[in-house]
Amino acid sequence: MTRPLPAALLAALPLLRCPVCALPLDARERTLGCAGGHRFDAARGGSVSLLSGPAPVSGDDDDMARARDRFLSTGAYGPLRDAVLDLAAPEVCAGPDGSPAGARRTVLDAGCGSGWYLAALLAEQPGTLGIGLDASTRSLRFAARAHEDLAAVGADLFSRLPLADASVDVVLDVFSPRNPPEFARVLRPGGRLVVARPAPDHLAELRETVPAMVGIDPRKEERLVAALDPHFTAGPEIIVRTPLRLGAVAAADLVLMTPSARHVDPAALALPDVLEVTLSAVVGAYELR
DSSP, X not given: OOOOOOHHHHHHGGGBBOTTTOOBOEEETTEEEOTTSXXXXXXXXXXXXXXXXXXXXXXXXXXXXXHXXXXXXXXXTHHHHHHHHHHTOGGGSOOSOOSOTTOOOEEEEETOTTSHHHHHHHHHSTTOEEEEEESXXXXXXXXXXXOTTEEEEEOOTTSOOSBOTTOEXXXXXXXXXXXXXXXXXXXXXXXXXXXXXXXXXXXXXXXXXXXXXOOOOTTHHHHHHHHHTTXXXXXXXXXXXXXXXXXXXXXXXXXXXXGGGGTOOGGGOOOOSEEEEEEEEEEEEEEEO
């Protein structure tokens, strides 16, 4: 017996577009297709890949995805999650209502990973539809089961997003690549972009302990402003800075869930039994110009 597509994926279908020709998609059993003849099979885990070519190399591999899921499950990044949810709350995203009549409030998580942030938002905002985009097949398996209202979709964030114009109310980007022109295209009038990025001292103690970890670009904020300015105006901002007391296993997962995993030998990680590190991030809200 063929397993039906998840309800969240079916709910998101009217908003999804073919990544090859941008035509609307329909569903036949467990396959999405467009009038142009392009077909995309859903995975057994409930996600669907709308990648039109090879998976981007930037996506988490299996070990990174597992490390991310384990670490986020500890709740250590709760303060960051809460700041993201505060800026994505419906009452603070008020603006001209550009939603089609009867449209369901929809939140897109660009680079959703395991779906931890988006699932928390969906739990806090019942009735909202979540669409999680990620290039990592393994991450999408976690995301597809993170919440019943989360549609997990494989996509390349550096390309045209497989979504209709003006189709979502909020875009979340938490420590993920950014595509401002595409974020602006898929947001409805009055929509909001919420961007979380590491501050210069984020995990400084851990980076001192593990020198092979990737550093933080000192011009990160400057580059962000330059990229967003043509499409968005800056709104409220929350500074998150809190100490974390991590055991060796959690600290190792924190290293191995980031791009630093590609530069670190897990077997050579020598971490103390307890390590105090600083979670330091900036979470900003942006409105369409």
